[in-house]
Amino acid sequence: MATVIRRLERSDEVGGFDCGDQPLNSYLQRHAWSNQEKSSIGVTYVAVEDQADRKVLGYFTLAMASIPRDAFPPKHVRGLPAYDLPLLLLARLAVVDSRFAGQGLGHALIAEVFRIALRLADEVGCRCIVTDAYRERTGWYRRYGFEPIEGCAADGPHRMFLDVRTVREAKRS
Amino acid sequence: MPTNTKRKRTAASAVPRARRTKFQADLAPAEDRTVRALKADLQLSSNTDFLSDAVALYGWAVSERKQGHRIVSESADGERRILVFPRLERVAPESALPRVRIEWTPRELESLAELASKDAAKAPTGKLIRAMRD
Numbered sequence: 001m002a003t004v005i006r007r008l009e010r011s012d013e014v015g016g017f018d019c020g021d022q023p024l025n026s027y028l029q030r031h032a033w034s035n036q037e038k039s040s041i042g043v044t045y046v047a048v049e050d051q052a053d054r055k056v057l058g059y060f061t062l063a064m065a066s067i068p069r070d071a072f073p074p075k076h077v078r079g080l081p082a083y084d085l086p087l088l089l090l091a092r093l094a095v096v097d098s099r100f101a102g103q104g105l106g107h108a109l110i111a112e113v114f115r116i117a118l119r120l121a122d123e124v125g126c127r128c129i130v131t132d133a134y135r136e137r138t139g140w141y142r143r144y145g146f147e148p149i150e151g152c153a154a155d156g157p158h159r160m161f162l163d164v165r166t167v168r169e170a171k172r173s
Numbered sequence: 174m175p176t177n178t179k180r181k182r183t184a185a186s187a188v189p190r191a192r193r194t195k196f197q198a199d200l201a202p203a204e205d206r207t208v209r210a211l212k213a214d215l216q217l218s219s220n221t222d223f224l225s226d227a228v229a230l231y232g233w234a235v236s237e238r239k240q241g242h243r244i245v246s247e248s249a250d251g252e253r254r255i256l257v258f259p260r261l262e263r264v265a266p267e268s269a270l271p272r273v274r275i276e277w278t279p280r281e282l283e284s285l286a287e288l289a290s291k292d293a294a295k296a297p298t299g300k301l302i303r304a305m306r307d
Binding site: 015030034038065067071072073076077078079080085089107108110111114115127128130143144145147149150151152159161163164165166167169170171173 | 243282293298302305
């Protein structure tokens with residue numbers, strides 16, 4: 001049975017979603033739909049088994065963000081575009097539980113993130129992908145080329161960066 | 174007998190009455206019809222009773238959302254619908270709300286600027302290349 005990744009739909013079964021992390025479970029169950037359909041502040045993509053029930057096996061949420069040019073330290077703005085820096089925020093990424101560990105679901109989800117980032121970069125402009133990774137997961141993101149952003153709090157998630165040009169280069173390779 | 178009655182009246186008047194507040198609302202015709210229909214359904218004859226019950230229900234809903242609890246209706250076949258009422262969401266705990274706004278420290282901005290302003294982007298990793306081919 002194939003797994004498909006698509007936008008979250010109202011009738012998707014999210015109530016039993018358990019990735020072992022309460023904030024990630026809670027976000028999908030309580031906020032993902034309203035953030036997507038009512039507020040339009042972020043879109044959630046879910047992995048579901050094709051032709052099966054609508055049980056969500058994994059998800060990620062994307063939102064757009066930008067940083068005003070004048071927020072950057074003056075000595076670093078020279079190499080930046082003369083406008084706000086547009087970025088894609090990978091706000092959440094979770095896979096349901098250990099039954100799917102090693103089956104490539106996380107890989108499939110992040111690959112979809114990259115494809116969306118490229119489409120965004122081509123159609124509306126997007127310079128990079130930023131995510132706040134749990135510290136124990138930074139190695140996983142590094143394997144895809146994410147680089148740590150320095151200056152994060154020592155006890156919180158680690159903010160990471162991936163240049164869209166790197167993703168574009170990967171597509172050409 | 175008359176003396177006894179007088180004493181009772183005196184005792185009753187000695188207890189201070191709780192001050193009642195009047196509540197007046199301007200309702201659109203449709204809302205007025207809804208209120209009348211609800212009163213009929215609930216077999217309530219007075220507006221006071223109606224308002225009192227409505228306040229109790231609203232108070233309960235606010236208290237549930239303040240604790241971060243969801244208000245759910247469940248049909249006989251198990252289909253669940255979650256109440257999303259914007260005014261109630263205002264009292265939900267801040268921690269339960271999704272984090273969308275990104276806060277940046279000066280050092281993070283400096284680091285991001287260094288990464289984003291490079292002339293050439295980093296070469297893709299093998300895993301990233303595979304992800305783009307899959």
